Amino acid sequence: MVMGILLAIVAGALVSLQTIFNNQVNARAGSWATTTLVLGMGFIASFIASLIFEGSATFSLQNMKPWYWISGAIGVGVVFCLVQGIKRLGPTFATSIVLIAQLSTALLFDTTGWLVAQKIALTPGKIIGVLVIIVGIIVYKFGDRWVGKAARSKKPSTSHTLGQ
Amino acid sequence: MLKGILFALLGGACITLQGVANNRISYDIGTWQAATITQLTGFILAALVLVVVRDGSWKDMRQVPALYWFGGAFASVIIFSEVTAIQYIGVTFTIAMLLIAQLCMTFVIDSRGWFGVLRRKVTVPQCIGVMLMIAGVLILKL
Incomplete structure (x- = not known):
């Protein structure tokens, strides 16, 4: 339990850091050059980690199912969707929807048990909890506008993610 | 749109x-x-x-x-x-914690202006937003 929470926090902090690094690259190079670089770096780092922690088991892929080979396409789809969404809606609105969609989809996977080890029952508490988190996301993203601090900078938000 | x-x-x-x-x-x-x-x-x-x-x-x-x-x-x-x-x-709890950590980290980086990010003050609505998210996670685990 505590381990799971800690790992999720590590992942979230690193997503934020990675997003900022990626945005720095994206500001000068195009989004596909950025994506290619990001995924290439991710591959190299994962491969090295796999060699260190798994040794030769890195290459024992006999349990691969065919769709595993195209799973990387999901990440590419993420980048395409985010770029399109941000272009049409602006970063604040787009990333709010992205965060909400992330959480809602998570609840969907847990309650249907699709692709996950154990199904988690959908209780009223789960639904209320997710709704409160969604309200939190909206307040986080739009609260400043409501308060009317128009003097604040218009720099695009750094909290959207471009794939992982 | x-x-x-x-x-x-x-x-x-x-x-x-x-x-x-x-x-x-x-x-x-x-x-x-x-x-x-x-x-x-x-x-x-x-x-x-x-x-x-x-x-x-x-x-x-x-x-x-x-x-x-x-x-x-x-x-x-x-x-x-x-x-x-x-x-x-589980997925929901993981994503919820991940998002909170992500926004908090962005908070810190924005307020310090690290990594070439334009420095921005953390605002009251942002704090309220994160607190609501944490409250939501607590409800999730009740």
């Missing part, structure tokens, strides 16, 4: 799907291997798209401070942590 919303919804759903798919794959071949395979296949596909759309050029990469080239490397630890967290605490 509607199209933008659909893209954003699909993008968010795919981010979670990515974590869940990596989780599924890790059962069969191991977590680091899953991270390696998905990043490799994603890299190949992105490179193909890059060749087709010719968006930007590699020459521009030289203007980027070298430190930022390595942002992608974080993905290995992100995938490993996320997949393992899903196994311990």
Whole structure:
């Protein structure tokens, strides 16, 4: 339990850091050059980690199912969707929807048990909890506008993610 | 507008799907291997798209401070942590904690102006937003 929470926090902090690094690259190079670089770096780092922690088991892929080979396409789809969404809606609105969609989809996977080890029952508490988190996301993203601090900078938000 | 919303919804759903798919794959071949395979296949596909759309050029990469080239490397630890967290605490709780940590980290970086980010003060609505999210997680676990 505590381990799971800690790992999720590590992942979230690193997503934020990675997003900022990626945005720095994206500001000068195009989004596909950025994506290619990001995924290439991710591959190299994962491969090295796999060699260190798994040794030769890195290459024992006999349990691969065919769709595993195209799973990387999901990440590419993420980048395409985010770029399109941000272009049409602006970063604040787009990333709010992205965060909400992330959480809602998570609840969907847990309650249907699709692709996950154990199904988690959908209780009223789960639904209320997710709704409160969604309200939190909206307040986080739009609260400043409501308060009317128009003097604040218009720099695009750094909290959207471009794939992982 | 509607199209933008659909893209954003699909993008968010795919981010979670990515974590869940990596989780599924890790059962069969191991977590680091899953991270390696998905990043490799994603890299190949992105490179193909890059060749087709010719968006930007590699020459521009030289203007980027070298430190930022390595942002992608974080993905290995992100995938490993996320997949393992899903196994311990389920998808919803994992994503909720991940998002809170992500926004808090962005908070810190924005307020310090680290990594070339335009320095911004943390505002009251942002604090309230994060507190609501934490409250939501507590309700989730009741």
